Amino acid sequence: MTIITQLIATLGKTALFLALLVLVLAAVLNYFDDADPIKYASMNQDTAALEETFRQQNKSCFILGASGETGKVLLQELLQRGFFSRITLIGRRPLTLEGKAYENLVQEVVDFEKLEDYAAAFQGHDVGYCCLGTTRAKAGAEGFIRVDHDYVLKSAELAKAGGCTQFHLESSRGADKTSNFLYLKVKGQVEADVEALGFDRYAIYRPGVLLVDRQESRPGEWLARKFFGAFSSSMSVPIQMVAKAMVSNTLLQPEQKTEILENKDIVSLGKSAAEK
Numbered sequence: 001m002t003i004i005t006q007l008i009a010t011l012g013k014t015a016l017f018l019a020l021l022v023l024v025l026a027a028v029l030n031y032f033d034d035a036d037p038i039k040y041a042s043m044n045q046d047t048a049a050l051e052e053t054f055r056q057q058n059k060s061c062f063i064l065g066a067s068g069e070t071g072k073v074l075l076q077e078l079l080q081r082g083f084f085s086r087i088t089l090i091g092r093r094p095l096t097l098e099g100k101a102y103e104n105l106v107q108e109v110v111d112f113e114k115l116e117d118y119a120a121a122f123q124g125h126d127v128g129y130c131c132l133g134t135t136r137a138k139a140g141a142e143g144f145i146r147v148d149h150d151y152v153l154k155s156a157e158l159a160k161a162g163g164c165t166q167f168h169l170e171s172s173r174g175a176d177k178t179s180n181f182l183y184l185k186v187k188g189q190v191e192a193d194v195e196a197l198g199f200d201r202y203a204i205y206r207p208g209v210l211l212v213d214r215q216e217s218r219p220g221e222w223l224a225r226k227f228f229g230a231f232s233s234s235m236s237v238p239i240q241m242v243a244k245a246m247v248s249n250t251l252l253q254p255e256q257k258t259e260i261l262e263n264k265d266i267v268s269l270g271k272s273a274a275e276k
């Protein structure tokens with residue numbers, strides 16, 4: 001008997017099939033792994049000094065989507081690290097935020113269908129963070145495009161016109177404007193359209209599955225979380241890491257005006273921020 005037939009006899013066909021399936025999955029996940037991490041001109045500089053210099057500049061920022069899972073954690077991270085002298089939350093509803101930590105916070109409630117009327121809310125910010133998004137299941141295909149593309153792009157336009165020089169966009173792993181999948185196509189398209197606005201600095205974050213205990217029920221996302229969370233750290237990322245990476249990256253000077261941070265880059269930046 002050959003080794004393979006012995007193996008089949010010992011394990012049984014089902015077990016062998018499962019083993020093969022795991023091997024194929026491992027190969028596929030490895031194949032889709034991110035490229036090498038990006039490099040930053042300021043990576044080796046003393047981060048404490050960078051942070052202090054940044055704080056002294058009394059900059060202000062806005063967050064779109066601060067009521068969402070990433071946005072919430074991003075706000076806490078920004079407050080904790082104290083980089084900005086003023087933080088503005090721009091959203092469709094006011095958030096109940098009480099306590100001393102929130103005293104320098106401004107809330108702007110806007111109608112995203114008439115954003116032109118709210119240009120003032122976007123004026124005078126140095127940095128913009130965007131964690132806006134919905135799902136096709138929640139909003140339908142058209143609604144999804146409106147939120148994830150139109151609202152994001154219009155906000156970026158108003159921010160740019162209002163003097164914002166740095167824009168940080170939470171996009172998604174696999175974003176690609178030529179994709180046949182609506183989700184990836186819309187994400188890729190908005191990435192490209194915001195790039196065309198010409199911010200001095202533009203960072204695109206492409207996390208894999210976000211690891212978070214979401215209150216809202218999203219069965220598909222729950223399954224993906226369980227699967228990718230268990231099998232591949234390059235395909236998923238805890239939401240805290242995304243927030244930490246977005247904040248840390250604000251201080252860095254990439255070699256190019258536009259940078260794309262794939263899941264691995266996010267994990268790497270997020271981890272180094274967590275270790276400090």
Ligand SMILES: NC(=O)c1ccc[n+]([C@@H]2O[C@H](COP(=O)([O-])OP(=O)(O)OC[C@H]3O[C@@H](n4cnc5c(N)ncnc54)[C@H](OP(=O)(O)O)[C@@H]3O)[C@@H](O)[C@H]2O)c1
Pocket residue numbers: 064065066067068069070071091092093112131132133134147148170171172173206207208209210211221
């Ligand atoms: N979930 C994942 O695994 C995953 C993976 C990769 C990338 N992403 C992307 O990462 C981004 C953030 O994801 P998340 O899970 O942190 O987001 P989330 O929890 O779903 O929050 C989305 C935010 O967008 C706002 N929003 C949704 N629909 C809106 C509408 N019609 N008008 C105005 N505001 C609206 C929400 O405001 P309200 O609170 O008022 O609804 C909330 O602040 C999204 O772009 C998402 O596509 C997600």
